[in-house]
Amino acid sequence: MDVTVIGGGIAGLALAHQLAPDHDVTVLEASPGPRGGGYMIDFFGPGFVAAERMGIIDELRARGHVYEGVRYGTPDGAESGRIDVRPLAAALGGRYFSILRPEVELGLLAVLPRSVDLRYGARAVAVRDIGLQGGGSPRGALVELADGTSIASDLVVACDGVRSPVRERVAPGHGEIVPMGYRVASYLYPDPELAGELGERMLMTDTVGRVGWAYAAGDGRVGAMFAERTDVASTERPVPDRERLQRDFAGLHPQVDRTLENAPESFYDDLAAQAIAPRWSRGRVALAGDAAHAPSLLAGQGTSLAIAGAEALARSLRAAGPHVEVGLVEYERRWRPTAERVQRAGRRSASFFAPATRLQLRLQQIARRAVMLPGAGLFAARSVLGH
Numbered sequence: 001m002d003v004t005v006i007g008g009g010i011a012g013l014a015l016a017h018q019l020a021p022d023h024d025v026t027v028l029e030a031s032p033g034p035r036g037g038g039y040m041i042d043f044f045g046p047g048f049v050a051a052e053r054m055g056i057i058d059e060l061r062a063r064g065h066v067y068e069g070v071r072y073g074t075p076d077g078a079e080s081g082r083i084d085v086r087p088l089a090a091a092l093g094g095r096y097f098s099i100l101r102p103e104v105e106l107g108l109l110a111v112l113p114r115s116v117d118l119r120y121g122a123r124a125v126a127v128r129d130i131g132l133q134g135g136g137s138p139r140g141a142l143v144e145l146a147d148g149t150s151i152a153s154d155l156v157v158a159c160d161g162v163r164s165p166v167r168e169r170v171a172p173g174h175g176e177i178v179p180m181g182y183r184v185a186s187y188l189y190p191d192p193e194l195a196g197e198l199g200e201r202m203l204m205t206d207t208v209g210r211v212g213w214a215y216a217a218g219d220g221r222v223g224a225m226f227a228e229r230t231d232v233a234s235t236e237r238p239v240p241d242r243e244r245l246q247r248d249f250a251g252l253h254p255q256v257d258r259t260l261e262n263a264p265e266s267f268y269d270d271l272a273a274q275a276i277a278p279r280w281s282r283g284r285v286a287l288a289g290d291a292a293h294a295p296s297l298l299a300g301q302g303t304s305l306a307i308a309g310a311e312a313l314a315r316s317l318r319a320a321g322p323h324v325e326v327g328l329v330e331y332e333r334r335w336r337p338t339a340e341r342v343q344r345a346g347r348r349s350a351s352f353f354a355p356a357t358r359l360q361l362r363l364q365q366i367a368r369r370a371v372m373l374p375g376a377g378l379f380a381a382r383s384v385l386g387h
């Protein structure tokens, strides 16, 4: 059948990879090329297992890295604690690495079958049902593009991210994101000297209300990330403002201050948010990845879920053959429990992602010591995985 995928990010490319052997797949991506905006993600969990099944894990692993761990730092530059990643990675059977989000996208592009019609600069603006069958269910869907053209297909899958407008159409009343109470900014910039100083450990500030990260991101680049608590009532996307960022996050740690001095004019800046939809398909329009079940970066598994969810959808469609609706129901039945479990874990971690008070900070410091006790690695890994 003809399948149109809206969004050529992680979920969209993973889905296209899996559907291409059986279907004619078109991917519409609004950006003019692969999106460069980068932050480091931890890759483990269901997406890792799915990537193994898809035969793409070596491609992704070759682009990733296993850090020694995290180093905590206070505003005076002192080290206040450490967490080693290797015991966690070992507890996960080695199924863990860190990778820049753009590298996941480039890795998926490198293995994308040639038959996929990937169109950059193609923004979808509307989706409509076409051809009602007996009983009123549609036979396909039409995607209208910003350039005035449209594409009719047997199935449309929206992989257009957490702010997907298609979600409202599939699950009315659930189009809005669900903010988790944090605003997050991140960017990459070249700084070989600081990258050398940061070495094999990510730096995270041990601070109240606002937290900064700095890490060596390969090729002499440094990655910076900033999180602050915000009001959960607002869902509007914030406008990146370099001066505001530099002002509000100054003084967390000398090395983080250096990354602020080098903040670019444009950078990633958004609310950490989930997408909650009680249904993931309606007629011949389905949702996948963050559009369906964004867990927010607090769960640290959005990319993993995006890949695993796309693979689960492709598998269910393959098993259902011509019975597309059956495949869509099966996708949800099999995949929703895992996606919701990770979302719950994300919500649980919201209260301690950036400590709100000195007391919370102190409790976290004590908990960190417990993680470093022998034998605690597996426990910590389990709690990361939400088991």
Ligand SMILES: Cc1cc2nc3c(=O)[nH]c(=O)nc-3n(C[C@H](O)[C@H](O)[C@H](O)COP(=O)(O)OP(=O)(O)OC[C@H]3O[C@@H](n4cnc5c(N)ncnc54)[C@H](O)[C@@H]3O)c2cc1C
Pocket: 006, 007, 008, 009, 010, 011, 012, 028, 029, 030, 031, 035, 039, 040, 041, 042, 043, 101, 122, 123, 124, 125, 159, 160, 161, 162, 184, 185, 186, 225, 288, 289, 290, 291, 294, 295, 296, 297, 300, 301, 302, 303, 304, 305, 306
């Ligand atoms: C700072 C930060 C840190 C994170 N850390 C982690 C982590 O440690 N581990 C982890 O697993 N995940 C992490 N995540 C989450 C992860 O990045 C996302 O969950 C994941 O990228 C979701 O993939 P997706 O393909 O569903 O959506 P996206 O990656 O958002 O892709 C959606 C795509 O759709 C395109 N698009 C949107 N609208 C349209 C349209 N109308 N027409 C055509 N194309 C359109 C966009 O341009 C984009 O390319 C983090 C996220 C952030 C912001």
